[in-house]
Amino acid sequence: MKIEPFALERNQSLYENTVRFNLSDSGVHPLSLRQVLAQDECEEILSLSQGYGQTNGSPELRRRIAAYYSGLDEHNILITNGSAEANFSVIWTLVEPGDDVLVMLPNYMLVWGALRAFGANAIGFQLREDRNWAPDLDELRDRHTPKTKLIVVCNPNNPTGAILERDAMEEIVACARKSGAYILSDEIYRGSEFSGTDCPSFLDLYEKAIVCSGLSKSMALPGLRIGWIAGPRDVIDGTWHRHDYTTISTSIIGQYVATKVLEPRRRAKILSHSRSHLRQNLAMFSQWLSQHSGTFDFTPPKAGGMAFVRYHLPIGSTALVERFRTERSVFAAAGDWFGMDHFLRFGIGTDANILRPGLELASQTIRELGG
Ligand SMILES: Cc1ncc(COP(=O)(O)O)c(C=O)c1O
Structure with a gap:
């Protein structure tokens, strides 16, 4: 089976750890275990037996996640290695060659590449x-x-940070109902809304919705590699069956920490930290943009750690990020990697001490190009 390169992840794999100022991530600057666990919980990790555990995720963790969605129980949840595995296995489970699949664009292009590899239109x-x-x-x-057969959305959206209005969600559901299609909604940026209120989940609107999410973005814990799929039991069973072939299970340590940080009060605390961090960095980013008036068009994000901007400079986006990287050791994501040339995605969830100097260095290249 052929699969096209996943340009965003491939470039991040190659470069995000080789630059001084990585502005390519879309989540919130990662937290450490010390920041989210009590001392006795850190100690408890040392004594955890490192077995496989329950391969679809511990019942306690699955119950905890199910409680965040109406009408679900632990049988409606599969714990995965990140939301990446979640998205991939839902597509693998549902899509046959020749199926028509509607995809919101721009999007996190894992879904686009996987759909095409499985032969979908x-x-x-x-x-x-x-x-x-x-x-x-x-x-x-x-x-x-x-x-x-399937409608694929990302809400809140990567890379724009946009959030669907309720009536748009209802229209998408009405459209899905016409052909009995599933909706796959990647909601990994839910919880980082700048408004402070979680946007609705498609699971609250449609019985054939499947949600992929996890701890990597709003919850600022990507290294734990904990994601999940929430949805109808037959789909969850189908994805578990495939999980037997791919990763078998997720780590016991990851599941332990996930169960702790998804306690409602602790989750709320982490999300409140994420939101205030993002608000401050968005303000810094907007101020930076104003130094380059006329160069950028910007619709500020409503959620997530990213600012997606159109630029007016005589250079394509892959070449521009290449210049930032090789000349300034600054790494941003090219619009090309989302099929949107002449856009850039800056990660505004990173530490302010990386964002500020990274943007200042990018300014030098932008000025050289006349911006
Ligand atoms: C929309 C979206 N879904 C999934 C992922 C992958 O997340 P994870 O690190 O949980 O596998 C990303 C990562 O950038 C993303 O932006």
């Missing part, structure tokens, strides 16, 4: 820059067919 519908990144619902309806 991946058909985009756009978030529109001229509508503050609201979806083009006419395009969605026009491209929907009786063969549409």
Whole structure:
């Protein structure tokens, strides 16, 4: 089976640890275990027996996650190695060659590459820059067919940070109902809304919704590699069956920490930290942009650790990020990696002591280019 390169992750794999100022991440600057656990909990980890555990995730952790969605129990949850495995295995479970699948674009392109590798007809519908990144619902309806098996969204969205309005979510559900399609909603940025209120989940609106999420972004714990799939039991069973072939289980330490940090009060505390960190960095980023008036168009994100900007400079986005990296040791994500040339995605969730100097160095290249 052929699979196209996943440009964003490939470039991050190559470069994010080789630069001084990594501005390519979309989550919140990672926390340490000491910041999220009590001392006695850290000690307890030392005594945990390192078995495989329950391969679909401990019942306690699955119950804890299920409680965040209406009408679900532990049988509706599979614990995965990150939300990456979650997305991949849902697509593997549901998609047959020749199926029509509608995909919100721009998006985290794992879904696009995986759909095409499994032989689906991946058909985009756009978030529109001229509508503050609201979806083009006419395009969605026009491209929907009786063969549409799945509609894939990312809400809050990577890379724009946009959040669907409730009526747009309802329209997407109405469209899915017409062909009995599933909705795969990647909600990993839920919990980092700047407004302070979690946006609705598709699981609250549609019985054939499947949600992928995890601890990597809003919860600032990507190194734990804990993600999950929440959805109808038959789909969850199908993904567990595939999990037997891929990773078997997730780590016992990761599951232990996840069970602790997903206690409602602790989760709320971590999310409140994430939101205030993001608000401060967004303010710093906006101030930086104002030094380059006329060079950028910017619709501020409503959630997540990313700022997606259109730029007006005589250079393509891959070449521009290459210049930032090789000349200034600053690494940002190219719009090309999302199929959107002349855009850049800056990670604003990183530490302010990385973001500030990284942006100042990027300014030098931007000025050389006339911006
Ligand atoms: C929308 C989205 N889904 C999934 C992932 C992968 O997340 P994880 O690190 O939990 O595998 C990312 C990472 O950037 C993402 O942006």
